[in-house]
Amino acid sequence: MPFDPTFLILIVALAAMLFFTTNRSRKQQKAAAEFRENLRPGVEVMTQSGMVGVVVGVDDARQIIRLESSDGHVTDWVMAAVKEIPAQFATPVPEDSDDTDEARDSEDKDSGSTIEPGVIDVPDDLSGLDTAQQEYRDQQKRKDDDTDGK
Structure with a gap:
């Protein structure tokens, strides 16, 4: 039985x-693993499910990390x-500009809003959805x- 070189090529390609x-x-x-070993409080991370948070505690013995989300909730992962x-x-790092910071601070104080600028306020319920749908239907x-009439 003669030797078939295509079989050898197939085996080498498969091994590579x-x-x-x-x-x-x-x-x-x-x-x-190296990233997880260097985790310390204050580092911004993302979970496999997509939640972004800041590390507030690390328990190496139990392999647990405590994260704080942007709304202040603390969870263990x-x-x-x-x-x-x-x-x-990643959260963008603000540029150090004294002029814009002072102007933004004065605008924030005048607005009376408790929501920070640039933050989208998402309601906890869908009660506003009915109103929006009704307005759309009326329109x-x-x-x-x-x-x-035309």
């Missing part, structure tokens, strides 16, 4: 593919569920009435 995929995943696991926050989700009726 296996090596590169395991090597890449090993590097990713090493980087994630398993260390393996926390990863480095991608750049697009559509007015448009229909205008086009019927």
Whole structure:
């Protein structure tokens, strides 16, 4: 039985593919473990489920991290569920500009609002949704009435 070189090429290609995929995943696991080892309070992180928060406590013995969300709620997470926050989700660092800070502070005091500027206020319930839908329906009726008369 003659030797078939295509079988050898197939085996070498399969071994190379296996090596590169395991090597890449090993590097990713090493980087994630290194990131988790260096976690300290004040670091902004993201959980695997997508929650962004700031580390307020680390329990290395239990492998638990305590995170504070932007609304002030503190929750405990398993260390393996926390990863480095991608750049697009990180909180932007404000530029140090004295002129804009003073102007913004005076505007905030005059507005009387308890919501910080740039923060979108999302209601806890859907009660405002019915009003918005009703306004939309009324607007559509007015448009229909205008086009019927023409």
